[in-house]
Amino acid sequence: MSGGELVNIGRIAEKISDDLFKFFKWEIVGPSNLNFLCVKKENHAKAKNGDHHHPTDVVFRYFDPYANKVVYMHTDLKSYAKGSIGATEIRKALVSLAKSIDCACISPDWRERYLLIRGEKYIISGMLFVFNHDDLYDRDFYDHFKDLKSESLHVKAGQQMHIVEPALINYIATLRQDINGLIANNTFPKRKYTFLYPEMTLHKAAGDYWNRPATMEMIASPYLIIHHGEVFDTDEDGVRVKTYGEGYLVYYRRSGASEYEFMYLFDALSRFQILNGDKEKKIRIRIICKDSSDRLMSNYRAAIANYVREWNEDEYRRSILERIELEVVTMAVHNYKAEHVGWDR
Incomplete structure (x- = not known):
């Protein structure tokens, strides 16, 4: 070489x-x-x-x-x-x-x-x-x-x-590619977003809310929660129009092989006041996992049913969970080849 x-x-x-x-x-x-x-x-x-x-x-x-x-x-x-x-x-x-x-x-x-x-x-x-x-x-x-x-x-x-x-790099690369796609589709803002740090008993988050970065620990964790603002675009007449509402984007790294995975995730979102917050804020869960389960969607539906049952068939909670959008993201394939990088200036 x-x-x-x-x-x-x-x-x-x-x-x-x-x-x-x-x-x-x-x-x-x-x-x-x-x-x-x-x-x-x-x-x-x-x-x-x-x-x-x-x-x-x-x-x-x-x-x-x-x-x-x-x-x-x-x-x-x-x-x-x-x-x-x-x-x-x-x-x-x-x-x-x-x-x-x-x-x-x-x-x-x-x-x-x-x-x-x-x-x-x-x-x-x-x-x-x-x-x-x-x-x-x-x-x-x-x-x-x-x-x-x-x-x-x-x-x-x-x-x-x-x-x-390598596996974590592929996850991060896929997340970045997915974000770029959401921005292109006017469903995620280019600038107004922040990484969620829930207020804990022993840990209070410092710093400007909308400028908080993701720590290395957060990036490598099983899920990453991003709070984003409203998304706007300019129409053909030069008028600024809203294309997507404020909400939460949850990137999940596990396979979804068990309904209990999702029940744990629902529990976390509830503790962080995301499920109990403003119902106008959209919640999207996006799965990034190379080996996602074939039964992922079935397990997700079962998790909703069992979670609601644990809350004594709380229909309000069911309505919140059923408004969540779930999607499995296609893994990215990197295009960083030595000969390509050699042409960069």
Whole structure:
């Protein structure tokens, strides 16, 4: 494989990460693909002669409403063919990332490049982004962790590392493609949307409501709830007209193989005051799962019947549940090929 093609394959992960995370209200900060000086060489590379450096592929920044802090996501971007994804490669990448985060927390170099606001409350976390560029990987990624022990990864107490693996990347890519389709059909706004952070007993969400981003934990969770405003378009006479009402979009990642899945989801929506709120607000559940059940729709209808029965045949609750629109979304097929990326400028 030529050097140019290797560079292009490396750029695939960089390009797709930027394409995907913008929708979640993340931003890229500072320079990409630039190493920073290790300030813990005795711990991180004792046997090495001379200076040691840590890689920085890209740093994302977003505000965490529950933590009331800014998260700086120090990211290692990997692009592998199917046969190159193995336990050895993943372990090496995680060890390198753990050491990078450990150093970044006290590195003057790192702070000078990536911290936007001096004195802000922030957390530095790590993200290993594992993209399968030939789209042939079909294993459970976490099989690679059966023999990995956390103590061998050099993760310090309090450090957080997230893994965005091929299945999660495909989910995010499908969600983004679906959102683009809804925007094109004038049923989702381009700008006025936010990610839902319910008020909890121990956690209160901070920050401007309509500007709240999705945290990494939220993106990787079984469901993602988006609250959106009304949708408007301009007709042929230049008049602004409403094309879709305010509502909630719920992306669900499970297969729907059991009615109890949906009953649990209804329970969550009820706790978050979505089922009990303004009946004019539309609720849409959109399933994104590669292995969705053939009985998904039957299980969903059974879940409505059983949920209403548990509420003593509450017809008002039944009417709310039956107004929910449910749709299974076709999985996206990425088109990030090395030769295509090579033509980008």
